[in-house]
Amino acid sequence: MPIVIAALLIVFTLVSIExxxxxxxxxxxxxxxxxIASLLKYDMNHRIESLSEFAKLSQLTGDMTNDQWQSASKTLYNIRSDxxxxxxxxxxxxxxxxxPNEGNELAKGVNLALNSHELLAAHKAQQQRTASVSIPPTSIQERPGLGIYVPIFKELSPNKELPLNKELPLNKKLPxxxxxxxxxxxxxxxxxxxNTVLPLYLLADHQFSLLIDEQRIYSDDITPEVHNSTWKKQASFLLNDHVWEISIVPKDAFLSDAHYRMMAILTMLGALLIIFVGLAAYTALFARNKARAMIDDRNKIDHLLKNLPGIAYQSYNKQDRPMIFVSKVCEELTGWSKAAFESGTVMWGKLIHPDDCQHVNEVVNKAIVQKTFFELEYRIITKNNNIRLVWEKGEAVSSILNNQAILEGFITDxxxxxxxxxEIVRSHAFSDAIxxxxxxxVITIDQKGSIKSFNNAxxxxFGYTFDEVKNKNVKALMPRNFADQHDQYLANYLRNQKASIIGVGRELLALRKxxxxxxxxxxxxxxQSNEDTMFVGLIRDITLQRMAADQTRKHIEQMAHAERLNSLGEMAAGIAHEVNQPLTAISLFSxxxxxxxxSGxxxxxxxxxxxxxQHSRRAGAVLERMQAMTKQGERQKEQVDCNILVDDVVKLAEPDARIRNITIKISGREVNASVFVDTVQIQQVMLNLLRNGMEAMEAMQASNTENQNMIELRMQISPQIAPQIPPQxxxxxxxxxxxxxxxxxxxxxxxxxxxTAFSSTKKNGMGIGLSISKSIIEEHGGTIHYASNTPTGSVFYFILPLVE
Incomplete structure (x- = not known):
């Protein structure tokens, strides 16, 4: 019995879902x-209304010239180009x-009397004094079409009558x-x-045909079998005494897809009715969203002009510039509605800032006299008394009715x-100041090597002013042997984009004035820019650096001589090594x-x-700490924040790094921890490791064209047993x-x-720096280690216990 009930429930569900x-x-x-019916009806009514308004505003007559016709009709044709x-x-x-004339040459001179349907529509428009549509449609080009006819009348004086031979259809006369x-x-x-009016997605799942007065006008290959399908749906509307009927049926693919999904879901989830209810809810939501999409598309068509980034307008050439037509975007720009402008409640001339009115009138009047476009910028005052700057471009068009100038144009914020x-100007000034x-x-040159910027430094x-070198070739700043090759180098780089110094620092010789x-x-x-390629060069005078390097080299030689005097012992050598670093810095800064x-x-x-x-005090502190190391008892230790410890070391090492063109990078600043150490001794260890790394990198730079100019100081916290802590x-x-x-x-x-003491990789090194560093770290309860870096280089690191 339960199986029968379940089967009946599934069958009932299947029937219900079907x-x-x-x-x-x-x-x-x-x-x-x-x-589809709503879109067609709306579009046709809008076209009839637009053509009627065009006829009313343009005041066309049989005496108009071709230029007048081209000027008047081109506006409407461009707006509705379909x-x-x-x-x-x-x-x-x-x-x-x-x-346009192209493609319509056969239409000129044709008499509508040759086409009864077209003539009937024209007669109807004349009789009823309103627009009329020709149905059934057959155009002069023998293709299904539709004609809209709008009559134009001329006012007569009370004593003037129509000629007797001017008879209207149906034996009626005009007043x-x-x-x-x-x-x-x-x-x-x-x-x-x-294809223009109906969006493609609207007919993606359906086949469609259009009948006017029961005559098929348009069809997308609907066969009689499909046209008589039980799925067929219709919609109709009345337009100009003609019945427009839309017939639509779903496509087979749409029907089969709908049934396939239903059967698949029932096959997989037949016993789970609640999931099926969820699918039904999804289907309803999908239909609702699709209906909303259709409504949204209709709104987009209705508000097409709102997509313009400004106001399209037509106004009289009067002092306050009353608007004949203005697009709806005017409310976003001014706060005033389209109806307010077109009814004359708000005048555009009243919105122009009083200080700009005279300038605007002069520019517009000058363009009217010269029969050219006018283009200008001025301020307007919005409804909320805000001031906005607008750009306007337009021209004056003569009215056919009274030869009055009418202004047409575009205004944008x-x-x-x-x-x-x-802001760009300010940014340029700011960057120039920097x-x-x-x-x-800092020197900038173009592709030809011409100097475009030359800062104060x-x-x-070089001893030149900017005016002396502006637009001159940068070769003037080079010795002869470099200058002769410079133009060829630039040409080769621009041709094959291969450079030997672009993005890579190198040392050269330069020539002063x-x-x-x-x-x-x-x-x-x-x-790189869209228009041209520029090159910027950063130049640093390393005369002092070379001198400092020479002095350092001499000092190292003296230290090597002192190394040979081993009678002073390992402690004297250690003291000399530790004091040498601050003394070298003192020498350089002196x-x-x-x-x-x-130089003044x-x-x-x-x-x-x-x-x-600063370095003098540090040298004294090193000597004091070295003296304390020979004594028994506790050293002078204190709790220090790790970030402060590292920052102080970087400040001490930065002058040496700048001389070697090396950047010190600090990683792990998020570390929030403290250590209990002798500050001077631990900083001396880090300073020794940094200087060793910079010397290795400087040697690497001298033998390699790649720019290896960054050394990293990294901090990491990890839970471990400190080496000096007992296992228990x-x-x-x-x-x-x-x-x-x-x-x-x-x-x-x-x-x-x-x-190990007196083991060094340097040619004139004493080999005691790492030995002393090891002693200091182990005295603080830590260890020091070495590892290879990938792909090249070294990693020296030491581990210290944190303060709990």
Missing amino acids: AHSRTHINRLTQSTADG YQAIGWIDNNYYIRRVM LDKELQGFVTSLLLFDEYI ITSIKLAEK VNSVVEA AQAM DGSMFPIHLSVNEI QSGKNLCN KFERLPEILEKVS APPKSVIKISVIDSGCGLSSDMTNKLF
Whole structure:
């Protein structure tokens, strides 16, 4: 029994879903038919209304010239470009003028009397004094079409009557105050018309045919069998005394797809009725969304002009510029509605800022006199008393009725554009100020090598003013042996995009205005733009760096000599090594201060002297700590934040890194931890590792064209048992501080004795720096290690316990 009940329930569900599916398809098909009928009716009424308004505003007559006809009809044709033709028919029913001429040459001179349907429509329009549509449609081009006829009359004086031979159809006469001038007509070909008016997706799942007065006008290959289908739905409307009927049926693919999905769901989920209910809800939601999409598309068609980024208008050329026509976007720009402008409640001239009125009138009047376009920018005051800057372009068109100038044009809001232009100008000024404030020379050249910018530092460095080198070849700043190859190098790079120094720093010689040569560090980068390619060069005078390097080299030689005096012992050598670093920095900054004094740049002396004082105090602290290491008892330790510890080391190492053109990168700033250490000793370890890495990278740069110019100082926290903590103690967190370089690395033989005293990879190295660093780290309860970096370089790191 339960099986029978379940089977009956499934059968009932199947029947119910089948009925619901048929109802949904019928409802969707009927909704599509109604939507097509609404779109066609709306579009045809809008076309009749537009043509009638065109006839009313244009005041066309049989005496108009071809230029007047072209000017008047071109506007309507451009707005609704899906017309096959727009024509003028005189009061004798001959087609006299056509827009456009191309493709419609056969229509000129045709008498409507040759086509009874067209003549009947024209007579009807004349009799009823309103627009009329020709049905059944057969155009002059022997293709299904539809003609719209709008009569144009001329007012007569009370004493003037129509000629006796001017008889109207159906033996009726016009009142004596009207005289027929002719007709404005438009031709639509149904194939193009249907494809233009109806969106493609609307007929994606259905087949469609159109009948007017029971005569088939358009069909998308509907066969009689399909046309008589039980799925057939119809919709109709009355237009100009003609019945338009839409027949629509779902396509086989749509029907089969709907049934297939239903059967598949029932097969897979027949026992789960609640899922089937969910599918029905989804189907209903889909139909609702599709109906909303149809409504949305109709709204888009109704508000087509709203997509324009401004106001299209037509106005009288009067002082306050009353509007004849204005698009609906006017409300977004001014706050005033379309009806307010077109009814004369609001005048455009009243919105123009009082300070700009005279200028606007002068520009417009000048364009009218010269018969040219006018284009200008001015301010307007909106309904909310806000000021906006607008751009207007238009021209004056003479009215056929009274030869009065009518202004037609386009107005758009450029307030944001002008603000952006001001911001760009400000940004350029800001960037120029930054470039001129840097101490390095910044020079920009074009593809031909001509100098386009030359900052203040470049002028001071080379001795030229910008006016002296502007648009001159950059070869003037190079020694002869480099200058001869420069043009050829630029040409080769632009041709094959292969560069040897683009994006890579290198050291060269430069030529001052007085003919003297000096060493520089040059880095060049390419600036791509749509119009041209530019190159910017950053130049640093490394004369002082070379001098400092020479002094350092001499100092190293002296230290090597001191190394041979081993009678001082390992402690004396350690003291010399640790004190040498701050002394070297003192020497460099002293020399820099001397050079600044010689050059008259006294404003930087306080900064130089502060650096000298800082390293002097550090040298004294190192000596004090080295003396304390020989004594028994606790060292001078304190709790220090790891970030502060690293920042202080980077400040000390930055001058040395800048000389070597190396950037120090700090990683792991999110670390929030403290260590209990002797600050000077731990900083000395990190400083020693940083300088070792920078020296390795400098050696690597000298033998490799790739720019390896970054050394990384990384902090990491990991839960481990500190090396000096007894095994029975609980685990503590430790911090790992690593110095990662991309230098030449170490050989496997050297790694075995790396932390042994007097073992060094440097030619004149003493080999005690890492040995002392190991002693300091182990005294603080930590360990120091080495690892190879990938692809090149070394990683020195040490581990210290954190303060709990």
